[in-house]
Amino acid sequence: MKIAILASEGSPYAKSGGLGDVMEALPAALARIPGNEVVLILPYYKKIKENPKFETELVAQFHVALGWRQQYAGILRHTNRTDGVQVYFIDSLYYFGAREGAIYGDLDDGERFAYFSKACLDTLVNLNFIPDVIQCNDWQTALVPTFLQAQYRPLFPGTKCMYTIHNVEYQGWAQSSFFDDVLALPWEYRGTLDMSGAVNVTKAAIETADLVTTVSETYARELMYPYYAHGLDGILSAASWKLTGITNGIDTDVFNPETDPALPAHYNADNFVIGKAKCKAALQEEVGLPINPDTPLMVMVTRLAGHKGLDLLVHIARRLVWEEDCQLLILGTGEPQYEHFFTELANEFPDRVAAKITFNLGLASRIYAGGDIYLMPSKSEPCGLSQMNAMRYGTVPVVHCTGGLKDTVPPADENGQGGLGFNFQSYNADDFDGAIRRCLNLYHNNREGFRALQRAGMEQDFSWNVPAGRYMEQFHRMLGW
Secondary structure, eight states: OEEEEEOSOBTTTBOSSHHHHHHHHHHHHHHTSTTOEEEEEEEOOHHHHTOTTSOEEEEEEEEEEETTEEEEEEEEEESSOOSSOEEEEEEOIIIIITOOSOSSOOTTHHHHHHHHHHHHHHHHHHTTOOOSEEEEETGGGTTHHHHIIIIIGGGSTTOEEEEEESOTTOOOEEOTTHIIIIIOOOGGGHHHHEETTEEEHHHHHHHHSSEEEESOHHHHHHTTSHHHHTTOHHHHHHTGGGEEEOOOOOOTTTSOTTTOTTOSSOOOTTTHHHHHHHHHHHHHHHHTOOOOTTSOEEEEEOOBOGGGTHHHHHHHHHHHHHHSSOEEEEEOOBOHHHHHHHHHHHHHOTTTEEEEOSOOHHHHHHHHHHOSEEEEOOSOOSSOSHHHHHHHTTOEEEEESSHHHHHHOOBOOTTSOSSSBEEESSOSHHHHHHHHHHHHHHHHHOHHHHHHHHHHHHTSOOSTHHHHHHHHHHHHHHHTO
16 A cells, blocks of 8 residues: 655654654554555754754755745655655755744744645655555644645545544634635635634644544544534534544554663563662662652653643642652653742652653653653543553553543552553542552552552553554545455
């Protein structure tokens, strides 16, 4: 099968969040399936252009018609990728190649990614790669299915298009004038793009794509409700017949306690008790906490933002460290109120709490390995990767029962049986507190039950092989094969 994957970011080239991780792992997993030919197209950001690790060659040049504009596009092929994925970058000095800093957040982001969406289709034409399936991701490539249907269908007569929502909160809004000035689509598509008197490109993708997916089964159901859908519940409900959820995986080669170079000791599901004990002691020393093997270490690696459940933890943190024999370690950056709170909490309880307000991938790995309990009380979580990373390293998750957290962390009973962690249904601090205390009780009073829960998490297959198979099922469904 010929598959084209279009995205605004992808690790190791450019990454701002979970989409970057998915675009590193999913194309590679699909390329490993016999008979597949996979092309990945990304913008040629300045940080990619200036990175000597990525060797490229120019393979095509053309101009993209965007409203009244004729914008240059150069197509560069990544020549030293070895996993079977054909990676191409779209070079535009005006939109991507000369801009410093974050890859999103410019005032002309709508125009930039409208250009990118159209340039992706032009790239496929110039490469003479007419795919069976196009898979596009989030609002930055949401115009692809609409351009395909309205202007490019004669060039792609049998191509089907899947649109994947990674986080519906970001939808790609623009003023109504954007339709004529930038998109210049046929007038009959005005209603497709229009929402509340403005342009919404995610709405258009939902209506024009052949299939809509999102990143977990539960999140697909949650998107039917206003609480989660950020205004698109009606649109998604009307398209429910073509909406499905495919839970993400993680890169089990990178997140591997047997080989992770950041760890002071390596282990697997058979010998994790000794290995994790060494990692825990080293981690406690590294972050300045007392080295105590019998005190459970609760950890979080997260962006410090309210929707990650930090408001709940703030409400109960002092109560927990006063009343329970436990330690708490936080790693992340984000909203100043949370940075200040956890810094002050660590100063107040230096023998119980450590706060590392920074971004440090090596420390994150050591936290996954050295922690006993992983806290993830997100208000909403389309999929979530951290809970799977934690279980991969033998750290038991405590999660809010939402989105991908519900799908990947089935609840265990008080003896640690029947599930993979502890969760709470209602989003409030007391229920979160109760779930944590159930986990702490298991740790203190039934260590063998706790270890069985750790082992169960480590033995799960969180690799991309399973979701890649699900994507293939949906590709076949679209094509009728």
